[in-house]
Amino acid sequence: MASFAQVDMDTSISRNYRAVLDRISISARKVGRAPNAVSLIVVTKGQPLDKIQAVIEAGAQLLGENYADEGAEKIQVLAGNRGLEWHMIGHIQSRKARLVCDFFNYVHSLDSLALAEKLDRLAGELRHKLPVLLECNVSGEESKYGFPAGQEESWEVLFGTFSSILHLPNLAVRGLMTMAPYTIDPETARPYFDRLRKLRDVLKGVFPQTDWSELSMGMSADFEVAVEEGATMVRVGEAILGPRPKRGG
Ligand SMILES: *Cc1c(COP(=O)(O)O)cnc(C)c1O
Secondary structure: OOOOHHHHHHHHHHHHHHHHHHHHHHHHOOOOOOHHHHHHEEEEOOOHHHHHHHHHHHOOEEEEEEHHHHHHHHHOOOOOOOOOOOEOOOOOHHHHHHHHHOOOOEEEEOOOHHHHHHHHHHHOOOOHHHHHHEEEEOOOOOOOOEEEOOOOOHHHHHHHHHHHOOOOOOEEEEEOOOOOOOOOOOHHHHHHHHHHHHHHHHHHHHHHOOOOOOOEEEOOOHHHHHOOOOOOOEEEEHHHHHHOOOOOO
């Protein structure tokens, strides 16, 4: 039998999950978008399995992990749940590419041509097409991964690399991903989300054969602003599952 503490935790996670879905709907309607145009990816990195199971029971099927090893382990343990889709949202070290390809359904954090070529080769071996987003660093912060896209004047420099990625047969590029600089005030993230959408619109013009429909942007602190600016996927962790235990302690 579940303990009272367990029941309490399950209830609060379910409540948080539905509250975030409601806030997504409200933000979407505010700007005339359909609420179902936005997918909620629940970010489970650093969270214990009982919390992840609780959010799955609450209805979550799209889950995000940052680290290949931690993710692959959880994916196997939770494989009894039907219909889950696992999204890799963190930087991928080259030697972890195989693990990512073997276990994850979607990659948000494609940030170099070398990684793209490696994932393409591995996906080819598995005979499947891997959906990916190109991670772009639109803030110019040096600590961030992603293709450098802080200056609109230099977007053109990226086109050659992007063209090479778009030609890889076993990757399916679906759009762009970004992380805004960390902030208390979500409004400060708005210009970065706006810039990512603009870059996407430019890429649509340059590479019209590619499906650029997805924009993965917005986290616990700023997902409502991201939805207002056109996010089709938001990645929310702590607002649903509570604070993460500190990594590496
Ligand atoms: C951790 C993380 C998130 C979720 O952050 P929260 O603040 O817990 O919502 C989203 N995207 C990426 C890339 C992350 O690393």
